[in-house]
Amino acid sequence: MPNITLSVSNEMKERMDQFTEVSWSDVCRYAIREYLEQREKDIKITDSEKLKVLATIDIVVRRRENKLVYLLKIKNIEDFNIILDRVIFGVQYNFEDKQHNTNDYPHYFFDMTNISSGEIYAISSFDNLDDKFKQKLYDLVDEERQIQWAIHGSIFYRSKSEIYKTGFHTTGILSKSIRDFIHDQMRI
Structure with a gap:
């Protein structure tokens, strides 16, 4: 305790x-x-579908730091400003008809971030994944196998008086540029 x-x-x-x-x-x-x-x-949590979520895997290039990240682009389509509470998501990779779930469940707390009709971004680094799983992914990329991914999760947000929750699920295939990036990271 x-x-x-x-x-x-x-x-x-x-x-x-x-x-x-x-x-x-x-x-x-x-x-x-x-x-x-x-x-x-x-506390009453109401299910909602009033947020648009675009989830993708992308490369962030910064001075002295290149990272593979999970990027969530969240857009508010409620008729009122919302306060983002937290985003919880996981990533699943599928290869050769097998599924591999990663336990990548970061929590994002935005100190009462007020979102009108604008967009916000939530990012989690690929570096947070289990080393054994990263090695398996490196091996599959090295063998030039096709890898599908799915990002799924929940977003909790609030108005002045109520908490809302919405879920999302997005799928895709690792692009050539990301496969090249992973291949380059293997050599480092």
């Missing part, structure tokens, strides 16, 4: 010390559980 430090004022500490038989950890744990249960009852 993780430890959490709680700060209290000197006055409160003195008052707590008067009750030596009380397990303050249990009191805090109970109070937090009660609070969370009440908050979860208050």
